[in-house]
Amino acid sequence: MTVPQSRPPDIADGAPSARAEAYTPRFLSQQLLGVARLAAFTLDRDGRVLHWNAAATDLFGVPPDDATGRDPAALLRLPSEHRAAFRPGAFGHVWCGACTVPRADHGELVETAWWVYPIDDAPGIGVLALAADLRHLREEGPGLSMGGVLVAGPDGAARRDSGARLLRVEPALADGAAAPVAGALAGLLPPADPATSIITRRVLDLGCPAVSLSLTIRLPVVPYRGGPPYAPHVRPLAADTTARPDAPVRPGADTDAVREHLAFLGEAGQQIGSSLDHLQAARTLAEVLVPRLADFAAVELLESVVADSAPHFDRIDETTPMRRVAVVHDEPGRWDGVVPEDAPLLFPSSAPFVQAMRAGNPVHIPHVGPERAAELADLCGGPHLRPLFAGRAFLVVPLIARGCVLGTFKLLRKPDRPGFDDLDLALLGELARRTALCIDNGRLYRREVQTAQELQRSMLPDDPPDVAGARVRYRYRPAGQAAQVGGDWFDAIPLPGCRLGIVVGDVMGHGLTSAAIMGQLRTAVRTLAGEDTRPGRLLRQLDGLARRLGDGYLATCLYAIYDPVSRTCTLANAGHVPPVLVAPDGTGRVLDLPEGVPIGVGGAPFDTVQIPVEDGSRLVLCTDGLLERRDRDLDQGLRELCAHLAAAPPDLDAACDAVLAGLGSADPADDIALVAVGFDGVPADDVAAWDLAPEPSMVRWARAQVAERLTKWDLDALTPTIQLLASELATNALLHGAGSIRLRLVRGRALVCEVYDDGADLPQLRTAAATDESGRGLQLVSNLAARWGTHRTTAGKVVWFEHDL
Missing domain, CATH: 3.30.450.20 (PAS domain)
Structure with a gap:
């Protein structure tokens, strides 16, 4: 130009x-x-x-x-x-x-x-x-x-x-x-x-x-139109000695050869580039070369390229490990055992393979003599390989992409075929460049896929929590295509008072950005849930956070809290798929919840609905990837989900597997998240509650009630500690709280003690000096209890602690 x-x-x-x-x-x-x-x-x-x-x-x-x-x-x-x-x-x-x-x-x-x-x-x-x-x-x-x-x-x-x-x-x-x-x-x-x-x-x-503008036009390439590779057209096996020296040359013979090579190059490039698997691209290269351009072809890649576990080598020498990933030849069965695929290789610096990678240029031996054949055989596996090299034309072409060496491929032609000429070398050089780019692109694509999947996996929960009164099971199936890695998330969060928070959400869009947004929203939900925030308020705060973070933070979300003591489930929805409640007799119904708008839209309230649930019932939450398909809308998917749950076995794991087998697919177009919660409730005998009069004598009376209940539960060994901690919380409620005071003990996976009052001020843990008259109660609770915390309620606050059983 x-x-x-x-x-x-x-x-x-x-x-x-x-x-x-x-x-x-x-x-x-x-x-x-x-x-x-x-x-x-x-x-x-x-x-x-x-x-x-x-x-x-x-x-x-x-x-x-x-x-x-x-x-x-x-x-x-x-x-x-x-x-x-x-x-x-x-x-x-x-x-x-x-x-x-x-x-x-x-x-x-x-x-x-x-x-x-x-x-x-x-x-x-x-x-x-x-x-x-x-x-x-x-x-x-x-x-x-x-x-x-x-x-x-x-x-x-x-x-x-x-x-x-x-x-x-x-x-x-x-x-x-x-x-x-x-x-x-x-x-x-x-x-x-x-x-x-x-x-x-x-x-x-x-x-x-x-x-x-003065432009250089590239030579045309025949487009690939499907079907098998270009039909092999092997050049004459040997020179025609019967032809007269003065015989006329057919016009356009060289042009036909160029056109034929270009057609082969276009079709071979299409086939090699049709896969995003870098190892498959290397195998396809060997397959298209035999018998069109060689009788034997082998592709060797650097071990770091094959495993994609380390950066490229800056220096290629005898310590650089390689691996043979593809071998194709025209003598079936003869060389399979002595030149196996997936074989590790180490070549000395003088080997033509290392020289080709170092110089970045092909190494061509027009005729391999007996001595050179023995040398090459020793490099590649042993004396039994001498017949593979002896008398043949030998060519090693490096695979280099973006300035990085990826490996080589070697070609051999039998003595009855002409050697590699300039046209062949030019064709193979271009094919090597295209293949190297395909291999490198496939390697980078696989790394991107792994990064996206690892990012998403790291942001999803591991094993379901073990809580009293409820059983939780997860199922997650990522989208079939890496480009569809999305932002579906789910979680089960243990809450104070043996309650359980369940959340399912779906970030709009796919890719790494959606996965990163999902991680942020999931962390925010866990943080807000830890404050024992009611579902409607939690979604409002999550919506405000998403709008502050940016315009692209859009997601649907459903949050529910199950209380196994009161046997109620409190839910709020932000534009998500409604859950299905399955009764103990197996009949299922879609819960009629206010839909709400997605998180990040703003401008609309999130209503909270509380429903009673029976022991033995199940709540199933999912994302739209399980229900929607091209031939099935959301309403039809919900009806089919209810039918599958009605026919599913009572075991939660078996029920989840049955639903996925019936509604899901092995290669889904969108992520599928499924959460099933079995409601068992906490037996009434494992709960004790007392209303305390707001006067000093109630502390001693509360200690006596706690000791009596622990004896009934065969927990006498915990009596001194629980009495001390319960009396400290009751005393704080008397001195710093307001209104009525209520004490409750719940025996679940751990022993939970809760003290309610009508005061609005939350107690704070602080360090008490030697002369301070207060501030030591929460220090005792923090040191002796396994966990403790405080949160607001509708009428006041609650301070609680857990002690392991």
Whole structure:
């Protein structure tokens, strides 16, 4: 590509028509009338953007509101050597050039052709800049459409050259082209701006070539149209000695060979690149080479590439481990045992394989003699391999992608076939480059998949918690495609008072971003649930957090709290799939909950619903990946879920497996999360509660009640400790609380003691000095209990502790 970077000689005198012909390409002899979409913007005298048209937004990804008033050099991240052209008065004359700038919205690089005109006679305007996509100019070539701007030569005639694909874009040069060009340029600027006509006239006076392109066209490649590889066409097995030396050569024979090789290259490249598995790409390479180009092919990759467990080696030597990943030959059964696949290899530095990887060039031995055959056999496995090399043509081609060595492949041809010629070497070199990119892309893709899956797995819970009065089982099945790794999450959170929090959510979208958002929301739910927040309030706080984090934080969520003592379930929904409650007799029903809006939308309340649940019933929560398919909507999926749960066995694990087998698929289009909770309740004999009078004598009475209950539960060994801690909490409620006081003991997986009062102030753990009269009660609780905490209730607060049994 040739781009004028300085002022042409004819511009200084303002007489373009006479001298512009001096630098018009001589081979532009045909006619061209084209139109292309031009980005246009003007700068004020301080170099700030005044006007920014729609084409500029499309080209650079910057909206007009974001562009106005900014310096284009910083806005477009222009190269430093081109910035002077956009400073009013700094450059002094028309500038035509090209540079690469990144789009502001997604960072994609845009090759841009520029026309920059200094404007010194329009009020408030210092520069007019026009731009076009250089790749568009290359691809369209002659016959280009250019947003109303006439493409004309210095003499007013259109120009074209269809053979060389060379194009000159000139906003205006001749009197004959001035009228349409003036109208087109005016259309790029604000019509109400009085300076528009001044700018247009100025540009017409300064008319100059915009861009000259000289392109190199790649040789055509026949597209892959499906079916098997190109039919093998083995060249003559030996030279034809019967042909006369003076026999005429068929015209076009070399052209046919090139065309045949290019067709094979295109089809082989399609097959090798059809898999995202880097090892499968290596095997496909060996398969397409035999028998078309060789009688024996083997692909060896670096061990780090095969395992993808370490970075590439900076230095290749005899300590570099390799692995043979593919072997293909035309003698079935002969070499399978002596040249096995998946064999580890170590080659000395003098081996041709190491030399090819070090130099980055093929190693070609046209004829392997007996001594060299013995040497190669020893390198590859032993003397029994000498017949594989002896008398054959031998070629080792390195596999290199993005400057990193990945391995090699070696080829052998039998003596009855011609050796590798220049055309073969060129073809194999191109095929090696394509294959290396496919292998490296597959390796990177697998690493991305593993990263996404590990990220998602690390953010999901491990084993379900073991809590009193409830049984929890999880099932999770990721999407079948790595690109579909999403933000489904679920959790079961033990809460004070033997209660259990259950949450299921689904972040909108897929990919690493959704998985990361899922992790943040799951952490926030666990934090809010630890404060014993009611479901509706928890969803409101989660919604506020999501809106503060960003616009992309959208998710559906369902949160429920099961109380095994009162045998109630409290739920709130934020646009999620409703749960199914299965009664002890096996009948299931979809709970009618207020749907709510998804998390992150805001502006709507989340209503809380409390329902009684029987012992032996089950609550099933899931994400829409289990229910929705192309042939099944959500309502139908819920009906089928109820039917499968009614027929499922009572065991929770078996029920979950039956539901997945009936509704799920082995390769789901979306993540599937399933949580089943069995409600057993806490027996009434394991709960004791007393209402305490708010007077000092109630502490001694409470100690006596606790001792009596612990004796009944055969927990006499815990009596001194539990009495001390319960009396401390009761005393705090008497001194710092308000209203009525209630003490409750619950025997579950641990012994739970709770003290309720109507006060609003939550007690805080602090360090008591030697002379302090208070502050030691919670210190005792913190040191002697396994866990303790405090949270607000509807009417006041509760302070609790747990002691392991």
